[in-house]
């Protein structure tokens with residue numbers, strides 16, 4: 001009988017792209033791959049349905065502000081647990097790998113109810129709510145940052161690194177230039193306000209577009225529903241809502257980047273040696289995880305950090321100038337970083353489950 005794995009994670013791309021990085025290696029190792037996510041979330045759109053069997057369940061999101069949806073979502077989580085339990089009972093996977101995000105919690109609990117071993121991965125420097133809730137049900141917890149181990153149970157946590165999609169390493173510059181209609185020779189700035197885009201960063205870029213275009217061509221990934229048609233005809237500026245397979249080509253042509261400090265994006269910048277200016281999501285809009293991610297990268301000399309409370313047009317343009325001026329210094333620091341191969345380490349861990357079948361029959 002074929003070894004089977006269930007992957008889960010979703011809500012935003014940061015909880016899905018690490019799973020995507022594992023799929024080719026798991027396929028090569030002979031796994032039958034299932035993905036459990038929501039019906040309409042980003043995971044349902046980017047998981048390749050030709051190589052993965054996709055199942056949808058309901059999930060609930062815990063908002064950090066008052067919203068009646070917090071109540072209805074409790075019910076959705078309950079429905080999600082029931083359906084996941086049934087799906088997992090039918091699949092009988094050897095193991096579940098969860099990348100976290102609110103989507104993953106019902107599946108982790110459904111796995112535990114079926115006595116299937118669960119491996120979690122935490123990308124941020126401090127564990128998110130979904131992974132905190134999932135920790136008691138997990139056999140192992142993998143991390144992108146070594147420092148995260150301080151916040152997790154010692155007996156089951158392992159620093160493995162950030163799993164990076166293989167295809168990102170082999171981008172093609174001429175494809176990237178022609179995709180954007182850019183010329184060779186003028187530096188290229190990538191703006192990546194997280195997988196959902198950032199209204200604040202989008203406005204910052206558009207308000208200062210002439211100043212930025214004096215020095216850079218701009219590839220702006222602005223998030224779903226956040227394109228601004230008024231900027232369509234500007235030479236040297238291209239905006240996209242979300243980019244899939246062309247992402248590798250866009251990284252290849254990028255000289256420096258401006259972004260939030262979502263863990264996967266910043267580890268991709270690090271692997272690809274792209275100096276970055278990070279404007280982390282503030283505490284007023286999050287649990288502050290991106291501030292910690294950005295502070296660590298800035299302390300290690302991989303990125304420059306500008307907090308929203310200090311964000312003015314001038315501070316931004318000055319920081320961008322400094323980053324570009326000092327870019328070799330940042331690249332040298334990144335070259336010296338000792339990076340574990342997150343993808344390979346996770347696949348090795350998963351492959352340890354390829355014989356035993358632990359599902360309640």
Ligand SMILES: CC(=O)N[C@H]1[C@@H](OP(=O)(O)OP(=O)(O)OC[C@H]2O[C@@H](n3ccc(=O)[nH]c3=O)[C@H](O)[C@@H]2O)O[C@H](CO)[C@@H](O)[C@@H]1O
Nearest residue numbers: 012013014017123194195196221242243247262263264265
């Ligand atoms: C608002 C929010 O809660 N953000 C969290 C979310 O960020 P978010 O979902 O933005 O995730 P990341 O920045 O970590 O990763 C985004 C991923 O999407 C990819 N990508 C992005 C845009 C695009 O057009 N195409 C594309 O492929 C990037 O290459 C990267 O692999 O998850 C991260 C990882 O847990 C956290 O650190 C962030 O705090």
